Amino acid sequence: MKMILSIINHDDAPTVIHNLTKEGFQVTKLATTGGFLKAGNTTILVGVNDEKVDTVLGIISKHSRSRSQLLPTTEMGSGGVYSSMPVEVMVGGATCFVLNIERMEKA
Ligand code: 2BA
16 A cells, blocks of 8 residues: 655645545645745645556646746845845646555554
8 A cells, every 4th residue: 555645736736636536535635835935735645555556646647737936035235235036946746755554544
């Protein structure tokens, strides 16, 4: 058995979760925050048998888009004048980790 841990954009989360549950997968959704942008994202947990991993990754990938986001930065220039120079960062689609699960129990 595997645990798929996938970090996705907030805007993609409802569609990803809808399509996973429609296909019979159980999903847990966590509200998370990216360390770099310090912006909210969504992490989903999906526990599945090994042979279903590619199906789940396919559904997540199909419904997750990459986006460019502007990261505000401030720099001190000559003469002590601050200027803001936003940096463009590409975010996503989804960042997925597939973890081995030794045992699952519903107690
Ligand atoms: P954030 O940490 O907020 O990162 C947002 C985006 O900023 C990243 O998109 C990447 O394009 C860029 N970025 C992140 N750290 C950077 C750095 N040190 N220098 C330059 N650019 C950087 P994604 O790679 O698509 O990641 C989206 C979100 O997925 C991340 O949000 C983070 O919450 C999570 N994530 C990605 N890789 C991870 C990893 N190896 N471990 C844990 N979480 C990860």
